Amino acid sequence: AQKITQTQPGMFVQEKEAVTLDCTYDTSDPSYGLFWYKQPSSGEMIFLIYQGSYDQQNATEGRYSLNFQKARKSANLVISASQLGDSAMYFCAMREAGYNTDKLIFGTGTRLQVFP
């Protein structure tokens, strides 16, 4: 069965520094998608970045990039130049692929705290 693992319950980073949030996944399906969501203290889920299993290049969205290592089954989120507003919970998720199958499964999350 598909599984997402986030091993870092909490991370600290100083403002303006880069930080990497780890995510590993397990699937036997060759076609899948990987997502990162941010959940600030207000509670909403904010989509950050997406990586498809067949994408040749790592996804980037502004200060967010996804370090996709397919052989290792890892999809780490890199946040460059951290800002105080980046303090939040971050969830890695994987979309199961297949005929008429479309559901996201989530990891347990990493709480990131950015300090001045």
Next chain:
Amino acid sequence: DAEITQSPRHKITETGRQVTLACHQTWNHNNMFWYRQDLGHGLRLIHYSYGVQDTNKGEVSDGYSVSRSNTEDLPLTLESAASSQTSVYFCASRDSLNTEAFFGQGTRLTVV
């Protein structure tokens, strides 16, 4: 602008009562999902639907049901609320042709 809304945002109910949480989206998405969020567990899938009259069980479906009578709505019903169902509930929708899922604001449910 298209959106997805949940109601109520907060609910306190008693053990044994039936509770329905509403989810309404205006994107005309076929795929809709209900998750619950608990500390240490992330988001776990309760039920999902790929279209009208279609419903499927997720990994934590016991004690919950959904119905899909139209494209816009996927109400989640707790048949007989239990304290273990105290949680934050999120509804999400997704176009089968797009990638990301869009989430509602969440409903905080407390069962006393």
